[in-house]
Amino acid sequence: MTSNIVLAAILALGIVGWFAARSKARLLYTGRGSLHSMPGYHGWYVALWLIVPALIAWAAWQAIMPGLVETAILAQPIAAKLPTIDMDRAAVLSEAWNLARDPGAAAFNPLATEFAEPLRDLQFRYSMIGGVLALVLAFAGGAYAFTRVRSGFPARTRTERTVMFLLLLASLVAILTTIGIVVSLLYETGLFFSQISPIDFLTGLHWSPKDVADGADFGAVPLFWGTIYIGAIIAMIVAIPLGLMSAVYLTQYATPTARKVLKPILEILAGIPTVVYGYFAALTVAPMVRDFAEMMGKDNPSTESALAAGLVMGVMIIPFVSSMADDSMAAVPQAMRDGSLAMGATESETIKRVLLPAALPGIVAGVMLAVSRAIGETMIVVMAAGAAARLSADPFASMTTVTYQIVQLLTGDQEFNSPKTLSAFALGLVLFIITLVLNIVALRVVKRFREAYD
Amino acid sequence: MTDTWQSAAAQRRLAKRHAAERRFRAIGLASIVISLLFLAVLLFTMAKNGIGGLSLDFLLGSDSTDASTAGVWGAVKGSLLTMLVTLALSFPMGVLAAIYLEEFAPKNRWTEWVEVSINNLAAVPSIIFGLLGLAVFINLAHLPRSSPLVGGMTLALMTMPVIVISGRNAIKAVPPSIRDAALAVGASPVQTVFHHVLPLALPGILTGTIIGMARALGETAPLLMIGMRAFVSTPPGGITDPSSVLPMQIFLWSDEIDPGFVQNTSAAIIVLLVFLLAMNGVAIYLRNKFETRW
Numbered sequence: 146m147t148s149n150i151v152l153a154a155i156l157a158l159g160i161v162g163w164f165a166a167r168s169k170a171r172l173l174y175t176g177r178g179s180l181h182s183m184p185g186y187h188g189w190y191v192a193l194w195l196i197v198p199a200l201i202a203w204a205a206w207q208a209i210m211p212g213l214v215e216t217a218i219l220a221q222p223i224a225a226k227l228p229t230i231d232m233d234r235a236a237v238l239s240e241a242w243n244l245a246r247d248p249g250a251a252a253f254n255p256l257a258t259e260f261a262e263p264l265r266d267l268q269f270r271y272s273m274i275g276g277v278l279a280l281v282l283a284f285a286g287g288a289y290a291f292t293r294v295r296s297g298f299p300a301r302t303r304t305e306r307t308v309m310f311l312l313l314l315a316s317l318v319a320i321l322t323t324i325g326i327v328v329s330l331l332y333e334t335g336l337f338f339s340q341i342s343p344i345d346f347l348t349g350l351h352w353s354p355k356d357v358a359d360g361a362d363f364g365a366v367p368l369f370w371g372t373i374y375i376g377a378i379i380a381m382i383v384a385i386p387l388g389l390m391s392a393v394y395l396t397q398y399a400t401p402t403a404r405k406v407l408k409p410i411l412e413i414l415a416g417i418p419t420v421v422y423g424y425f426a427a428l429t430v431a432p433m434v435r436d437f438a439e440m441m442g443k444d445n446p447s448t449e450s451a452l453a454a455g456l457v458m459g460v461m462i463i464p465f466v467s468s469m470a471d472d473s474m475a476a477v478p479q480a481m482r483d484g485s486l487a488m489g490a491t492e493s494e495t496i497k498r499v500l501l502p503a504a505l506p507g508i509v510a511g512v513m514l515a516v517s518r519a520i521g522e523t524m525i526v527v528m529a530a531g532a533a534a535r536l537s538a539d540p541f542a543s544m545t546t547v548t549y550q551i552v553q554l555l556t557g558d559q560e561f562n563s564p565k566t567l568s569a570f571a572l573g574l575v576l577f578i579i580t581l582v583l584n585i586v587a588l589r590v591v592k593r594f595r596e597a598y599d
Numbered sequence: 600m601t602d603t604w605q606s607a608a609a610q611r612r613l614a615k616r617h618a619a620e621r622r623f624r625a626i627g628l629a630s631i632v633i634s635l636l637f638l639a640v641l642l643f644t645m646a647k648n649g650i651g652g653l654s655l656d657f658l659l660g661s662d663s664t665d666a667s668t669a670g671v672w673g674a675v676k677g678s679l680l681t682m683l684v685t686l687a688l689s690f691p692m693g694v695l696a697a698i699y700l701e702e703f704a705p706k707n708r709w710t711e712w713v714e715v716s717i718n719n720l721a722a723v724p725s726i727i728f729g730l731l732g733l734a735v736f737i738n739l740a741h742l743p744r745s746s747p748l749v750g751g752m753t754l755a756l757m758t759m760p761v762i763v764i765s766g767r768n769a770i771k772a773v774p775p776s777i778r779d780a781a782l783a784v785g786a787s788p789v790q791t792v793f794h795h796v797l798p799l800a801l802p803g804i805l806t807g808t809i810i811g812m813a814r815a816l817g818e819t820a821p822l823l824m825i826g827m828r829a830f831v832s833t834p835p836g837g838i839t840d841p842s843s844v845l846p847m848q849i850f851l852w853s854d855e856i857d858p859g860f861v862q863n864t865s866a867a868i869i870v871l872l873v874f875l876l877a878m879n880g881v882a883i884y885l886r887n888k889f890e891t892r893w
Contacts, residue, residue, distance in 0.1 A: 305789040312703060315695035316713050319763065322756050323716040326727060329734035387630040394627030407631060414638055416875060418817025420846040421868050424853045425641050428648075428861070460637050491616050493623035514722070521724020523820035528853060548726050552823055555733065573730045577723065584722045 147269070151203060151276040155283055159196040162287045166191035166294050173296045182301035190300040193307055194290035199283035206275035211242075214267045223263060226256060330577060333570030340564045346571060352534035352545075354554060354565045363568055365575070367534040371544040375455045375530060376519035379540060383459025384515060388466025389508070393496055396471055415464040423528030426457040431529050438541040449531030452540035458525050462515045469514065473507020473591075474500055476598055506597075510590040517583035521576060523548040547572045645872070649865025657866060661832050662848065666859025669852075671867050673834040677747055677827075677842035678816060684751020684838055685758055685815050690808055692755075693762025694797075697804070700763070701770040702792050721760040728757045729824025737825060745826040748838040753825060754815040761814070765807020769800040802889030809882040813875050819846040845871050 167188035174180050215238065218224060227234050237256050244261035245268060294300070338346070341363045349364015391411060395404050431453040438446035477500055485495040501508070531543025532553065554569040603609065660670020696717075704710040732753035736742045742749050773796050781791040822828075827847050835842035843851070845867065852864040 301787065305787060308789055308793075309703065312695050312699035315692045316699045316704070318692050318756075319696060319717045319720060319760065320713050322720060322731070322759075325735055326723070326731045329731055330727075333734060387634055390627045390630035391634060394624070394631055398624055398627060407635075410638070411631065411634060414634060416813065416817075416879060417641070418819070418846055418871060418875070420817070420819045420849050420853075421641075421645070421871070424849060424864060424868065425644065427853065429640075429644055460634065463634050491620045493620045494616070496623070517722065518724075521726065523724070523726045523823075524850070527820075528850070548724070548820070551726055551730070552820070555730075555824055556826070556828060570730060570734070573727055577727050580722065580724055581719060584719060588718070 147272040147276060148207070151272075151279055152200075154276075154280060155196055155199045155203070158199075158280070158283050158287065159192040162195045162291070163188040163192040166291060169291070169294050170300075173294070175296075180296050181299050186301040186304050187294045187298070189304045191287055191290040191294065193304065195283050195287040198286045199279045202282050203275060203279040206278065210268075210271050210275060214264065214271055217267050217271075218260070218264060221263065223260070226259070326577065330570055330574040333567050334574045337564055337567035337571045341568070346568075350536065352550075354550075354568055361564065363564065365547075365572065367536050368545060368547050368550055368572065369575075370536050371451070371530070371534065372520050372546040372548070374538070374544060375451050375526060375546055376458065376522065377516045379452060379455025380459035380462055380519045381512065381516065383456055384462040384466050384519075385512060387459075388463045388515075389470050391463065392467040392470035392474065393501075395467070396474055397492065397496055397500075411467065412464050414461065417461075419461070419522060419524040420528075422457050422461055423524040423526075426453050426525055426529035430457055434541065441541075443541055446541050447531065447543045449529060449543040450541050451530060451544040454526050454530035454544075455540070457529065458519055458522055461522070461525070462519055465518065466511055466515050469511025470504070470508050473504040473511065473594065476507060476595060477503045478598055506590050506594040510587040510594070513583050513587040513590075517580040517587075520546075521548065521580055523552060527552050547576050551576075642872075645865045645868045647865075648861055649867075649869045652862040652866035653869060657863070658870070661834055662830060662843065662851075663832060664830075666855070666857050666863055669860075669863055671845065671848060671870055673831055674843045674845045674848035674867070675870065676834040677831070678844040678846075680747035680835060680838050680842065681750045681754065681822075681844055682812060682816060684747055685754040686808075686812060688752060688755035689758040689762055689811070693759045693808070694766055694804060696759070697763045697766030697770060698792055698797070701767045702796070703788070717760045717763050720756075721764060724820075725757060725818055726820040726824065728753055729821030731756065732821060732825045743839045743841070745829050745841045746839045747835060747842050747844075749825050750822050750827050750842075750844065751838070753821050754818060757818070757821065758811040758815045761811035762804070762808050765810070766800070766804045769803025769807065770796060772803065773799045799891070802885050806882045806886045809878050809885070813878040813882075816878070817846055817871065817875060819850055822847055823850075845874070 167184045170180065170182075170184035170187035174184070219227075227237060237254055237260065240254055240257035241260035241264050244257055245265040346363050346365055348366060349362060350366050351362040351364045352367050353362045355361040395408055395411075399407060427449075431448050431450060434450050434453045434456070435446050435448050438450070481499055481503060482495055485499040486492070490498065526546045526549045530546060530549060532545050532549065533543045534545045534550075535542065537544070551569045551572050554565055554572075656668075657670045659672050660668060661673035663669040696713075700710065700714065700717075704713075732749060736749045736752055737744055742752075777795055777799065778791050781795045782788070786794065822844060827842065827844060828851060829841050829843065830851075831841055831843045849864055849867045849871065852860045852867065
């Protein structure tokens with residue numbers, strides 16, 4: 146509440162400052178060359194000085210305020226009522242915080258209700274102090290900048306320097322995200338490995354994540370196998386031939402009109418959300434696979450099967466493989482194709498003997514990218530592959546994957562720092578490293594391949 | 600000479616090669632037909648199961664344990680709020696980063712690291728972003744769990760690389776003569792970019808943004824990680840309220856045992872696909888209408 150008012154006030158001050166500075170600069174204009182910068186830039190200069198320091202101060206105050214409020218309430222006489230044990234005290238206080246924020250919230254501890262009122266008062270008082278502080282800072286910054294609005298003042302250069310800083314900041318977000326992913330995964334994985342040996346994790350053949358006291362096993366090999374079997378074997382058996390042949394047909398045989406119509410329709414397959422594929426796999430494909438397994442003489446096959454998940458995943462990947470194959474075939478010089486055709490080879494012979502071998506490195510790289518996408522896919526396996534961690538080559542068996550287990554371990558009630566929850570981050574790290582390596586290698590291959598024909 | 604070519608053996612060999620040609624061509628056509636058939640069956644199944652469930656009550660209702668009264672409005676509103684947060688964060692950051700990398704960044708090791716990191720982020724599995732969101736936004740920053748705020752922030756990190764990559768391509772496509780002309784009449788480099796290059800690149804950037812947003816709208820896995828799977832029977836009032844999103848609603852309903860939910864799930868899928876179709880339609884329209892070939 147107060148936060149919104151303060152932010153609105155700062156913003157309003159900024160707008161007022163912008164107009165004031167611009168009109169002051171306009172009055173300074175006496176003819177060509179009399180002003181260094183356009184009046185608008187003076188406006189921006191003042192507005193930035195008004196808004197930026199005040200916002201930084203307000204954000205900093207928000208960060209330290211809870212600590213100040215808590216110190217203040219512990220200094221009050223009412224604090225004597227608090228339990229002396231640290232943990233109980235923290236519980237009462239956190240409940241009181243909830244009540245202070247939302248009076249309608251349920252409270253289990255009568256003591257918390259008593260604390261809510263003074264807590265709310267203190268919080269209000271401290272946020273008023275912070276708000277006044279921020280507004281004073283805004284005024285001070287604005288006044289300082291306003292006095293500098295003179296005809297010779299380079300307001301444009303100063304404003305543009307801020308803009309450049311903003312641009313740099315935005316591009317840093319990408320690197321910060323990468324660092325954030327690596328650090329958070331490494332940190333949680335480190336906690337996990339301090340309780341479970343990494344060798345057991347990477348080579349163990351038995352997976353049953355429970356609490357350590359109940360004799361949990363964190364051998365992830367069955368998960369790796371399930372991931373590879375579904376994502377890199379079954380899905381690729383579907384996606385590579387269909388994707389490759391679609392690309393061949395679209396680029397080599399189809400008329401331009403047919404290509405223009407068929408290609409976007411094929412791309413729709415890539416745009417359908419994975420949860421829809423997952424539902425389709427569970428609703429339609431999985432029962433069909435089960436019936437087929439029954440026909441093949443398996444008794445009592447499970448509804449969830451590696452084959453159902455892998456098939457649907459393969460179809461999802463088709464447009465991806467197809468467009469990668471398309472790109473790499475387009476990179477093969479026309480002269481090679483023409484040469485083969487001129488020697489009297491038919492078109493299919495040219496494609497099989499000249500075009501595909503020449504495009505092979507690009508296609509292999511495309512397949513690697515497709516594999517990295519397939520093993521990171523979550524919803525299809527969550528909805529259709531099952532939870533049983535087993536080492537089996539039977540496509541009709543239910544099988545589990547790394548992504549499925551991450552979802553299982555982290556949804557529902559969870560306590561942090563139990564090896565069960567932490568193991569999800571270790572699995573995430575393995576997944577991250579594998580997809581990263583696949584991507585880097587694939588991009589290298591593509592780059593070298595492009596250079597070969599340039 | 601002609602005898603060799605017209606001999607029966609040569610004719611037979613030629614016929615065999617032509618047959619192989621036809622076979623190859625048929626295989627190519629068949630693989631496209633199979634792919635499209637799969638798509639058709641998928642869409643038909645959803646339409647058949649779901650079309651009966653699309654009523655006004657369904658579109659305006661919220662989640663419920665009873666299949667006949669459950670609706671999607673709560674989830675749709677959650678999705679809209681989440682997308683709003685995602686757009687508000689990823690669009691400005693993505694465009695600014697694209698401008699910096701394409702127009703101002705010095706060619707050094709640091710810039711190379713930023714580029715490599717953006718290209719890799721675009722290929723990182725979405726569930727990893729969910730783990731990041733869980734570890735940083737929820738466990739570290741204590742932001743409200745299962746809220747559109749955290750969901751939108753997580754999806755923004757995922758969408759930003761897409762916007763940067765498409766934004767860079769759009770900026771690269773603006774011919775250097777535009778920049779030269781602006782600089783020649785005295786514009787500063789920043790003015791050149793913001794007054795001339797950016798407006799010309801905007802349609803391309805917007806197309807990329809819409810495609811990135813469409814992908815974020817259909818995303819489920821990262822949101823599962825940050826706990827957006829709660830049962831929410833009232834539409835969220837703001838970005839910090841617990842909420843669900845459309846794909847998550849589909850996932851939750853697909854787990855229900857009551858057969859009435861099959862219709863609901865399929866109907867919700869139709870709603871989601873209509874949204875995606877509309878977004879992609881707008882992207883294609885923008886591209887066709889405003890794209891300039893220099």
